[in-house]
Amino acid sequence: MDSASAMKAAGDLPEAEKRRPTGLGTVTVVFLLALPLLLLSFFLFRDRAVASIAADSLVWHRAQLQGSGNASSSSPRQTTDGGDAHHDRLLGGLLSPDFDAATCLSRYEASKRWKPSPFPVSPYLVQKLRQYEANHRRCGPGTANYRAAVAQLMSGRNADRAECRYVVWLPIQGLGNRMLSAVSTFLYALLTGRVLLAHEPPEMEGLFCEPFPGTSWVLPPDFPYTTGFWVGSNESYTNMLENNVVRYDDGGGDASSLPPYVYFHLEQTELRLQKHAFCEEDHRVLDRFNWMVLRSDSYFAVALFLMPMYRAELHRMFPAKGSVFHHLGRYLLHPGNRAWGIVERFYDGYLAGADERLGVQVRIAPFLPITFEAMYEQITRCAWEHELLPRVTDTSEPAAAGARPAKVKAVLVVSLKPEYYDRLHSVYYTNATATGEVVTVYQPSHDQDQHTEARAHNERALAEIFLLSYSDKVVTTGFSTFGYAAHSLAGLRPWLLLLPDRSTMRADVACVRAASVEPCLHSRPSLVCRAEQDLDPVAHVPFLRHCEDLDFGLKLFD
Known part of the structure; x- marks a missing residue:
């Protein structure tokens, strides 16, 4: 069509059609109008738990790969919903199949995120x-x-x-x-x-x-x-x-x-x-x-x-x-749907795409207060000595172009206080790691004080126990029953942060690996009704040991 014909054809169009802008022009105008709002939203509404844009993009990319069936061999047990494609729904026969799953979403879903149990079910x-x-x-x-x-x-x-x-x-x-x-x-x-x-x-x-x-x-x-x-x-x-x-x-x-x-x-x-x-x-x-x-x-x-x-x-x-609480806890204690919703949203949003998950649970014993600086030093000393976390360099420069994608390690901090998260997040946000790993740090909540009388507080606490139990490795505070429940459900032998010396308020040994996944019985039973009342049961029962975090406590082990 020549230019004259084109002009004539245009002149024959209805007036409304002549005023309609082209598609490209519409997109351009909308994009330019929306750009300031998009930038403002980006800077104002980023979650405080996100360690860095690079780290989150790596986690997201891995999740996408897993969803498409192209996940790397470093995370073989993960699927798009954070679980094992062949997960043991009934936990080796522990659970009965005779439930309506909707009444308790966690009953058959929790196992998707746990590592395989180290203990066969009898x-x-x-x-x-x-x-x-x-x-x-x-x-x-x-x-x-x-x-x-x-x-x-x-x-x-x-x-x-x-x-x-x-x-x-x-x-x-x-x-x-x-x-x-x-x-x-x-x-x-x-x-x-x-x-x-x-x-x-x-x-x-x-x-x-x-x-x-x-x-x-x-x-x-x-x-x-x-x-x-x-x-x-x-x-x-x-x-x-x-x-x-x-x-x-x-x-x-x-x-x-x-x-x-x-x-x-x-x-x-x-x-x-x-x-x-x-x-x-x-x-x-x-x-x-x-x-x-x-x-x-x-x-x-x-x-x-x-x-x-x-x-x-x-x-x-x-x-x-060593499997008593591990099996009976998984059988008996299923988070209700409100608490389970917290678990699913947080795990899938922040933890699912990482190559490895490290749980760090911090609980300050009220009878033995320790300063934040001393406790933080103990945590990092434990993590670095046992290579649970990489050391940092004095630079924030990224790896050279063309390097292999960095391994992502997600750190879940569970504590009533926010300071431990804040410091760890700042360290790994500001500095590169000596190994080239990307470390992301998250904390679901920080209620400051324990409120056992409040249902919402208990729901958050239960959610965080289960989130900790989905770790690959875990560091827990000695003497903490909260930590016991988490690592026992996971079937993980934790690194226990030992209580500090009363005189120096410092632990000479930062942490020790527990002998078993079992919780500790702090309150040693009295045996005064027996002739051998003064004998130590550990000396006579082969599957008992004293606890690593309490020398007169008792725990089961194999």
């Missing part, structure tokens, strides 16, 4: 769990058996060997203590044929999913005996024994003459458990009660292994002694 443990679940459905809240048992309880007397027997768990202290004592109480229920019922105060509502299919473990709100218990309670087993309410020599007597329930006090006092807690003659008496109320802040599962009457059963369930 078929006998699987059998015991299925038997327990059937018993809980038969005796749990809402059943005729439960109503009959409560009626017997309210009658003011015990019953001769009832069809259903119960242990009521009362939570105390912080979340780490609660998780350790809940698992211990469940193990006790497995050994004694009791049904575990958990008191759920407001700060724990919905924190954990129901662990048993077709029933509930939540103690009904009208249960009358949940408060007022302490070491001196009249209903405590020790006081009953001292007041001759119960006696060792009437084991074959009429159980209906006993009080309607017994209170079993397992709260540590000056790092000791109460007398008569883990002696066989005492447990034969305790076994006559159909209702037990138990209050504990300890990982007393360790002490159950001291009792020959339980040892054979425990050996069949746990051929690997």
